[in-house]
Amino acid sequence: MLWQALRRKHLEGIPLSPAETIENTPNPDASTSLQTQEGEIHPEIAHDHAHDHDHEGLDHAGHDHDGHTHGPVLNPDCVREVKIEAPVEEVDKAFARVLKEYKKFARIPGFRAGKVPESVVKRRFAEQIRKDVVESLLPERFQAAIAEAGVTPVSQPQLTGLVLEEGKALEGAAVFEVVPPFSLDGYQDVTVPKPTVEATEEEFQNELKQLRESRATVEPVDEDRPLVNGDWAQITYQGEVQDEEGAPPLSGQDSLVEVGGAETLPAFSEALRGAKVGQELKVETVYPADYVEANLAGKTVAYTLEVKAIKKRNLPELNDEFAQELGDYENFASLETRIREHLLATKQRQSEQETREALFQALNERFPFPVPESLVQQQVDARLDRGLRALASQGMNPDMMRKLDFPRLRAAQRDSAINEVKTSLLLDKIADAEGVSVSDEEMDREIYMAALQSREPVETLRARLTEDGGLARIREQLRREKTASLLYQRLPAA
Numbered sequence: 001m002l003w004q005a006l007r008r009k010h011l012e013g014i015p016l017s018p019a020e021t022i023e024n025t026p027n028p029d030a031s032t033s034l035q036t037q038e039g040e041i042h043p044e045i046a047h048d049h050a051h052d053h054d055h056e057g058l059d060h061a062g063h064d065h066d067g068h069t070h071g072p073v074l075n076p077d078c079v080r081e082v083k084i085e086a087p088v089e090e091v092d093k094a095f096a097r098v099l100k101e102y103k104k105f106a107r108i109p110g111f112r113a114g115k116v117p118e119s120v121v122k123r124r125f126a127e128q129i130r131k132d133v134v135e136s137l138l139p140e141r142f143q144a145a146i147a148e149a150g151v152t153p154v155s156q157p158q159l160t161g162l163v164l165e166e167g168k169a170l171e172g173a174a175v176f177e178v179v180p181p182f183s184l185d186g187y188q189d190v191t192v193p194k195p196t197v198e199a200t201e202e203e204f205q206n207e208l209k210q211l212r213e214s215r216a217t218v219e220p221v222d223e224d225r226p227l228v229n230g231d232w233a234q235i236t237y238q239g240e241v242q243d244e245e246g247a248p249p250l251s252g253q254d255s256l257v258e259v260g261g262a263e264t265l266p267a268f269s270e271a272l273r274g275a276k277v278g279q280e281l282k283v284e285t286v287y288p289a290d291y292v293e294a295n296l297a298g299k300t301v302a303y304t305l306e307v308k309a310i311k312k313r314n315l316p317e318l319n320d321e322f323a324q325e326l327g328d329y330e331n332f333a334s335l336e337t338r339i340r341e342h343l344l345a346t347k348q349r350q351s352e353q354e355t356r357e358a359l360f361q362a363l364n365e366r367f368p369f370p371v372p373e374s375l376v377q378q379q380v381d382a383r384l385d386r387g388l389r390a391l392a393s394q395g396m397n398p399d400m401m402r403k404l405d406f407p408r409l410r411a412a413q414r415d416s417a418i419n420e421v422k423t424s425l426l427l428d429k430i431a432d433a434e435g436v437s438v439s440d441e442e443m444d445r446e447i448y449m450a451a452l453q454s455r456e457p458v459e460t461l462r463a464r465l466t467e468d469g470g471l472a473r474i475r476e477q478l479r480r481e482k483t484a485s486l487l488y489q490r491l492p493a494a
Contacts, residue, residue, distance in 0.1 A: 074155060077370035078177040082145035084159075086137055086170035095166045098132045134164065142174055151178050155374035182369035184429055190366050192358040194491040197351045199343040207339050212315050215322070218256070221310040226274045229260035232313060233272045237305035241296075242284075250301065254308060272307070280306045356488055360423045371421050379417035380410050424480060431483040438478045446474055 099118060102125050106116045122129065142157060155177035162172035218232055227233055235257055239250035260269045267285035275281060283303040291297040316322050323335035387409075388401060430436075447465070451458040465471045 073373055074158075074175070074177050075370055075373040078180055078372040079175060080149070080151050080153075080178050081160075081173050081175045082142070082149050082151070084138060084141045084145055084170065084172045084174055086141055088167060088169045090137065091133075091164065091168065091170050092166055094133045094136050095129070098129050098136065101132075102129060130164065137164075137170060141170070145174065153177065154179055154372050177372035177374050179372060179425055180370055182367060182429075184367060184426075184433060187363065187367070187426075187430060187433075188490075190359070190362050191491055192355060192362050194355055194488075194493050195351055196493055197344065197348045199340060199347055203343055203347075204340055207343050208318070208336075211326075211339070212318065212322075215325070216313045216315050218311045218313050221312050224276070225310070226276050227259050227272050227307070227310055229269075229273065230313075231259045232256045232311040233259060233275070233307055234309040234311060235272075235305045235307055237303050239301045239303040242300040242302055244299065250303075256311065258313075271305075275307050277307050277309060280304065352488060355491065356484055359487060359491070360426075360484075361419070363426050364419055364422050367426060369422070371418055371425070375421045376414065376417050379421050380413045383413045383417060384409060427480045427483045428476075430487070431479050434483065434486060436479055436483050436486065438475045438482065442478055443471070443475060446478060450474075 099121060103116060103118060103121045104114055106121050106125070107113060108116050108120065108124065111117075111120070138159075146153060153176040157174040157176045160173050160175055164170055164172070221231070233256070235252075235255055237250070237252050237255065241247035241250070257268055257272065258264050259272050265285050265287070267283050271281045271283045281304070283305060284300065285303070286300045287293075287296045287298060289298045318332060320331040323329040323332045326335060329335045329338070384406075391401065447462055448458055451461045454461060462471070465474065
């Protein structure tokens, strides 16, 4: 349908995070509807419809108590309106054509298939017939109206003042949002500091230390001696949460605790320091309010623990053998080179991301313009969806999600969503000015990488993306990314 084509062409591709990848985010809840305001199209679709109709493309808004319908809130500074008209001859032809289809397939008790009188069909399926006439007439008329007006909708068109009856000309108007014109004069002069990035020796040593510790082994200590800082105590423990009736007991077998370790609670280190194998200890500790395990945060727990063994962590020697165990490295020097390169590349990516964010903010401030509310709400939806997916991956169940304060969450996302929508629109306009395009070869590479990630054949993925408009989104995403890279590369070094 027309509305679907418009949606795919003009609405898909709002970025989740301009500073990261300028990702495209289609609105998961977006329909391709023509909604009505103060209209006469009723929302009910009778269950005894004569035959299956595809109503995708026209989702008629429901009525409120005063008999009027109301679409989503639009930004007045971005609203445009076009007249939709058709002569009475076309209206009558459309009604006759739809009525003929209904008469052909209508199944009504007392009449043979295809033999139901037109008067009965009209009376029984009046609302459905009218909706189908709307679907047959309005898209083409709307397309012609916006083409004549030279505007591009970026929101669901909303009908107002619709007159659609047999024997009468079609009259009405469609209200929608557009991206208002705005100037980019001087965008080349907008700059932000572009720092030079270097990796320090201290940072390299920290990377090397973490790598070495990741390959450490823990071995038992055979000598009869007490625990000291740096030792690992193998313990069995029982714990009871204080002043909390019904709290389940805590227990563990053969747990390893580093005496004096950064991740070890001070009370445990104090109790274990100087203890020997076989010794039983009493420990009471108060967990920090921001403790990672929420069920223990801020709680006082009394533990009884027994030292089962003392263990020592052995760090590997930094030599050629260590490097070869880690991968295809000829010697330790080649591993060191790789670590330094990786560290520098990581810092450069982080610096570029931060610099891009600062540049986008500077552009937003330099070129203020009103933003269509429909695009803002799409972006709010996308940000919330991403946040909910993150919560789900962290273990939050659907029941807990339903208790979230969604109005508050939506409000909290609004400012960021506005900035992201503005950034995407700015990048699109700069791309036009710079003649930035995406080649078929670049598209092929992107699809190939996506196929690897989704573990499906390239052609299968390409067919699916072609059908759902995903190819256009990917091309738009790549174009914005190329434009952002171009702007970044032009920034003078600080």
